[in-house]
Amino acid sequence: MLFESLPPLPLLSCSTCRASGIAGWRTCPACQGLGIGHLVRGRWLYWQYPLERYHLGLRCARRTFNKVRFITAVIIGLNFWVWAGFVIYRAIASGKLALNSNPLVFLGRLPASALTLVWLGVFIWVYLKYRSIREKQFVGLVEHHTYRKTSASERAAASPVNWAEVKKIPRRRRHNIADAFTAESLEITGQAYTLADQAGFNKFTPAHLFYATLGSNRISNLFVRLGFSAESIAQKLAPLFSADNSKTGGTHTAPVATDAVYQTIFQAYEEAYAAHQEYVSVTELLVASVKELPEVQEILYDLGIDKQKLLNVVEWARIREKLYRQYQTFRRAAHHRSTHGMDRAMTAVATPFLNQLSDDLTLLAQFGHTAPCIAREREIEDIFQVVDGGQENVLLVGDFGTGKKSVVEGIAERMVADDVPPRWQDKRLVRLSISSLLAGTTPAGAVERLIGIMNEIARAQNIILYIQNIHELIGVSTGGAGQSLDVASTLAEYVGGGRSMVIATTTPEAYAERLANSKLGTLFAKVDIPEMDENQAIQVLESKVGIIEYKQQVFFAYDAIAKAVALSKRFIRDVLLPGSALEIITEAASLTHRAKGANALVTAEEVAKVIAEKTKIPVTAVTSDESAKLMHLEEALHQRVIGQDEAVTLVANALRRARAEVRSTSKPIANFLFLGPTGVGKTELAKTIAEVYFGGEDRMVRLDMSEYQDKASIYRLIGAPGEKGSGILTEAIRRRPFALLLLDEIEKADKDILNLFLQVMDDGRLTDSTGRVIDFTNVILIATSNAGTSYVSEQLRSGISSDAIKDRLLHGELKEQFRPEFLNRFDGIVLFRALDSDDIKKIAGLMLKRVAKDLDAKGIELKVEDAALDFFARVGFDPEFGARPLRRALQERVENQLAELLLSKKINRRDVIVLGAEGCLTVE
């Protein structure tokens, strides 16, 4: 994604002072020091920080001077008091002052010189207080971001076109944006000017600004996250400066800030405003200068840094700062809260029994044991709204890994900080441990415990109960059928009483299966916690990565995080985002630490390795070895499949497209229909693909479609209604999403079953009986069929081309067996031609190689003579049955004899067996 070029802001610049706001030594009379600015959101935003040699020098010197002044004042102040002490000591030593006298008398007799020194010291300290407050006193912030629409009058107010109009704007509506810049970003701006000045340029451009930002630690860290050092970027900028023709010749005058620089500065302010930042920091300067410089965009683009990447990594830096600020505010707020589980008015009751079986989440949050909750503001607001609306019990429904616990912890943190609606204030959020409730007792005992807990909660009045995985309580019952006492029913009785407030969590499946129509389920208001989208998940990972980095002593590149999210979403379906991606980056950090040592950078490649190890899917970058292998894939396939060039080429191309990721990700990798007589290599080719591309024949899900000849068998494929995990097809692909799906003899299946595959082939997904969507986008679907083979054989014998036969088949024979929309969904329909005797000879060679391999494991060598191959090609050849008679011939004539020889101990280790003419076996 390229960077968009921003429309220029309508800046009004003072020509008298060249936008500096200063003419000579005084404020510019034309613009009254406002320099350059524009009217936006009803305010006049201007830049009053002169970008001139003298003023920048002055500001730089002022910073040093302030430090010197402060230290000098401290030394003088201390000196005064030390001298005062010395004078008093001398007075005591000389006997003029008695230590044992009344304190008032003692003070009254103090030498005048000592008193003078003491009071001078007091003056100095008062002055120091004044200086420290003045220096720390904040100067300004970026305007507070409002969501209100601009009023009609504000829109109508056109930006002033001359300074006379600007002067009419009241002072309270004027805002110097330089005040909102952090000290660092002002310093960087100054450094950029100095850089242009020292290098002899007569113009100060955004390129200098960008170059100067690279010197900042924050920006340098940001580029490290992107996998580059700031120095390497700086080096790439060199041609940009050498090509600059704005250098002066002999005499060098001070550089003048160009309009583009001011555009960059004002755009940086707008960036900060749009991102709800309080200050304009170096990151905003960086983004704005990149947007202003197409040449820099090109350089970054060549390095693989596009707009989204840069913005996301800047967002990462912001998240870290924001979290730190939030943490500070939170700590301050937490300080005021009781750690004894008591409310401020002391109306609550102690809950000793509940405490034994639970954890106090608010207390844990108070001591900093909970993780911050990111990107779930909307869900938390939903929960508050439900409770405000009168419902007292909330059920959070979401899959594993979506962050239900994190939402509850987020609420606990807000409760500690008192940032919650009144009904939640001054309360404790307590997590009931189901294992503690059920441990070491009978269901009747658990019911008794629960009653005790619920009574305590009702009396205490300051407890919000949190039950994680509430469905685990359903089904725990005492007594036989018909007279049972259920833990869930007991809970329902108390929850429905309105004397307690409960937050519970469950999964959508458990909700549908156990809660939706139960008494307990009706007492809760349901709030869905959906899976996060990729950007939200990235934000969560960015917020959590700091802890992992600290534990494992490694650093994460931005790409690693983005890749973890993208690949987890695609390939890990058991746990949802962000849980799945979090697991991956944790493992990638540990892998990197082991492989590269401490302080190493975790890149996308390590993340891909972890995913590849977990899922056995090749997602790592294509290496040169693998690349060569892919380029010669046909040869690899031909080592097992003889002939069938068209089929092999078609399959090889599909595999190359998939590995290079040049394919649609919303469909299976490829859908093929293999047509041909029996024994010509259709299944063998499928097995070979599973071996070569998916890493083993066990990666093939094979369905014999002859077993699915009636309509009812559809439930065997996708599962019977209400029975989770009973679908043969859906379960196999859910467990192994990266596999080869072979549908053998597809023509024998029921027509309705074929309709099921229409969706698989088109959208790459199938919904099972429990409503779970199974992802088929990483499978290669191969259907084999014998339909129309006799017709194909006849036509091939009469010399008609393969394409013409295919065309006729599609409009004739195949149409009788399959619907056109089904045939249309195949990426390729491949005709497997019948084998000739040459092919059979080659196949015989391959089969005998396998026999030789088996014998080799027993220490026996098998030599096959050419005459033997000719013999088997003759006896094993049958144009109607393909290579199958050959297998039988080999079994009867070679394998049977070998078995006899082995069992009768006529051959031993180190023996050599020769297979000669007429299939005769001789032992050498």
Add this chain to the structure above:
Amino acid sequence: MYLIILQRLFGEALLDLVYFPVWWYSGGWKYAGSRCLVWLKAGNRTLAPGLWLQNLFVPMFGQTDWQGKIISFFMRGVQIVARTLALILWTIICAVVWLIWIFLPVIALYGLVRSLTPGV
């Protein structure tokens, strides 16, 4: 240029010394006042006599029997008085800090003049 900058910085430093008392009794006065107000609010939040007054008839620690109610009422009464007194004391401390801010330069000046003219 360096000489001009140095000149200007010294000039500013002198002006700063003149501005210091002006700021102390204008911006500084407000600053100290607002800080004291923040401390006062924090004290009120911690001691919360108002909240205790609101709950005067609510039994403490969920003791809803008549003995508990009577004890709670009197205990809360004592707490309210004690907390109010503590808050008053805290208010006085905050006010004193603010007064110290106002009078410190004057007292220091007075002490200095007195020490320089011991006979007067």
